[in-house]
Amino acid sequence: MLVYANSYLKCGIFGVSHFHKKDCHFSIRRTWSLNCLPARVDALHLTRRIGVVYTVMSSKVMEKMGNNVVVKEDLQDFDVPYSYETAMEALSSLITRKKRGDKSFVGGTYGKLERMSEYLKILGLEEHMDGLKIIHVAGTKGKGSTCTFCEAVLRECGLQTGLFTSPHLIDVRERFRINGLDISEDKFLQYFWDCWNQLKVDVAIIEVGLGGTKDSTNVIEKPVVCGITSLGMDHTETLGNTLALIASHKAGIFKPQIPAFTVPQLSEAMDVILQRAHELKVPLKVATPLDNEQLNGLKLSLSGDHQFINAGLAVSLCKCWLQRTGNWEKLFQNDIQEANLPEAFLRGLSTAHISGRAQIVYDTCSQSYNSLKVSENPCGDLVFYLDGAHSPESMEACAKWFSSAVKGNMKSLSTSFNVECLEEVWGNGHIQHARKSMESDKLLKQILLFNCMDVRDPQILLPRLVSTCASSGTHFAKALFVPSMSTYNKVTSGASVIPSDIFNRDLSWQFNLQRLWEKIIHVKEVDTSLDMGAKMDNAKILPPHEFLYEDASHCNPADNNFSCSAVMPSLPLTIKWLRDCVKENPSVRVQVLVTGSLHLVGDVLKLLKR
Numbered sequence: 001m002l003v004y005a006n007s008y009l010k011c012g013i014f015g016v017s018h019f020h021k022k023d024c025h026f027s028i029r030r031t032w033s034l035n036c037l038p039a040r041v042d043a044l045h046l047t048r049r050i051g052v053v054y055t056v057m058s059s060k061v062m063e064k065m066g067n068n069v070v071v072k073e074d075l076q077d078f079d080v081p082y083s084y085e086t087a088m089e090a091l092s093s094l095i096t097r098k099k100r101g102d103k104s105f106v107g108g109t110y111g112k113l114e115r116m117s118e119y120l121k122i123l124g125l126e127e128h129m130d131g132l133k134i135i136h137v138a139g140t141k142g143k144g145s146t147c148t149f150c151e152a153v154l155r156e157c158g159l160q161t162g163l164f165t166s167p168h169l170i171d172v173r174e175r176f177r178i179n180g181l182d183i184s185e186d187k188f189l190q191y192f193w194d195c196w197n198q199l200k201v202d203v204a205i206i207e208v209g210l211g212g213t214k215d216s217t218n219v220i221e222k223p224v225v226c227g228i229t230s231l232g233m234d235h236t237e238t239l240g241n242t243l244a245l246i247a248s249h250k251a252g253i254f255k256p257q258i259p260a261f262t263v264p265q266l267s268e269a270m271d272v273i274l275q276r277a278h279e280l281k282v283p284l285k286v287a288t289p290l291d292n293e294q295l296n297g298l299k300l301s302l303s304g305d306h307q308f309i310n311a312g313l314a315v316s317l318c319k320c321w322l323q324r325t326g327n328w329e330k331l332f333q334n335d336i337q338e339a340n341l342p343e344a345f346l347r348g349l350s351t352a353h354i355s356g357r358a359q360i361v362y363d364t365c366s367q368s369y370n371s372l373k374v375s376e377n378p379c380g381d382l383v384f385y386l387d388g389a390h391s392p393e394s395m396e397a398c399a400k401w402f403s404s405a406v407k408g409n410m411k412s413l414s415t416s417f418n419v420e421c422l423e424e425v426w427g428n429g430h431i432q433h434a435r436k437s438m439e440s441d442k443l444l445k446q447i448l449l450f451n452c453m454d455v456r457d458p459q460i461l462l463p464r465l466v467s468t469c470a471s472s473g474t475h476f477a478k479a480l481f482v483p484s485m486s487t488y489n490k491v492t493s494g495a496s497v498i499p500s501d502i503f504n505r506d507l508s509w510q511f512n513l514q515r516l517w518e519k520i521i522h523v524k525e526v527d528t529s530l531d532m533g534a535k536m537d538n539a540k541i542l543p544p545h546e547f548l549y550e551d552a553s554h555c556n557p558a559d560n561n562f563s564c565s566a567v568m569p570s571l572p573l574t575i576k577w578l579r580d581c582v583k584e585n586p587s588v589r590v591q592v593l594v595t596g597s598l599h600l601v602g603d604v605l606k607l608l609k610r
């Protein structure tokens, strides 16, 4: 999408600056001024010189602040030309409507990579790109997580960090983090019109958008180090439908003689990566997944076994970056044993945060329904397990995580002692954990809330999810299929209005998913030619709550009324329905797995945040 290109420009404005001593990372304040503004900004009457101050923060400081708002007095002279929503409209207008499978989308005579190079030329950013000290990360799964770990680790080493990941879940600003915090609205607006003002960071960690060779981020010519995360079958319509073809796109980010790391891969992928590395004389190493013992009793802040793979890669990338830039010796004076991770690495790995990846959110609304019992029931009886998995391999990783997360809960619930659980407290770009005790006599029910884009294959995703969960003894009492609210061709802010046209939507895709689900659950043919009627116009058709007490194995598809699943007309109604569920059934705790689409996960987070 062109929006990647557009977004990237703001990424490309990171300049290089000197290294900061590790003992001053709490307090450095730096000022720089803007000497020249683009013609377009002049036209918007923004000709004044602007002074901006920002603060470099470690996770400790971030927790206290919770926001990276530009200090207001430093911006008082700055007239924001348009509202944030207007900027979103402008960004949205740049997104191409072409489908991803369309060959002209990545290739053609004037692909997005070429467009990006043109933009860099026009903006005079080519030199800045060469000067940036970049960690460039490609892969099918785990790019965002790996980049997030790298960012947190290097920030804890005292460096100023710029992080670019995609996609965003709630607000486009999630894609751009400076020193660990989403760029603030003020800053975003300022830089939106002002892409060549340099945000001085020491290291820029850049996630590839799609593939590698032809991705907009591949304008990077001299990264310090490159990474390739776990490869799998995704975006086959663009990259090709074999692992080898996909791997050759990903290895397209390798640059001559620039060191690279990858994770253990299937040989079909690894052979291609090795071959490409050999051709370009790239010193390539396979990063071993992190071992729990290396964490010195701390926990990885991103859950799921797969995160040990991502964290292992992040450690190798960070170490290599620090060594190649001469920072490793300055920071650690070689007093670190080869096998031990520096303290700063441990802090980064245990505090890195990115939304919608194995994220658990306790719905606070459900608590108010039981306000009399708050002391017994502080965690709420409606718990959302959110994970944006949308490829076969990640669906499996997600199912494993969910099964073990709900089992962890059950294990603790089977004892009569109070146990501790985590409660999410919403902040700007980071979480805080509060210790709470949790009631122990609830009936636990798992519900699936699912949607996926029609370019994905639910015939692969859903069976993978069901069988992985079943092999750990996790069975869904009900599966709910619901359309997402957001779409890929509109950039929104966290404050954007929930669309009112939620009724009369075409729900045929969701009915397809439902039919497929029933087929998987009952392991028998369901007549797929049935026309279920593609529209629903109100909540009358919402399913009754009684199913909560039924054994999941008893649900029967009678006529067109499947009892193991339901198509829900809209997401707000689904959340309401779930809240009513726990309100009407005080003895039940409902654990909802939200997955299949990052759009869906983002929308649910948005609704829960309200």
Ligand SMILES: Nc1ncnc2c1ncn2[C@@H]1O[C@H](COP(=O)(O)OP(=O)(O)OP(=O)(O)O)[C@@H](O)[C@H]1O
Binding pocket: 139, 140, 141, 142, 143, 144, 145, 146, 166, 167, 207, 229, 230, 306, 307, 309, 310, 356, 357, 358, 387, 388, 389, 390, 393, 394, 395, 397, 398, 598
């Ligand atoms: N190493 C891994 N192996 C398998 N699945 C993974 C791995 N890392 C992450 N995942 C799954 O992929 C989802 C997205 O993770 P992450 O954002 O780190 O990956 P990404 O490569 O940036 O994804 P996207 O293609 O959406 O940009 C996670 O929620 C999880 O389900």
Ligand SMILES: [Mg+2]
Binding pocket: 140, 234
């Ligand atoms: Mg992807």
Ligand SMILES: [Mg+2]
Binding pocket: 143, 144, 165, 166, 167, 207
């Ligand atoms: Mg990503």
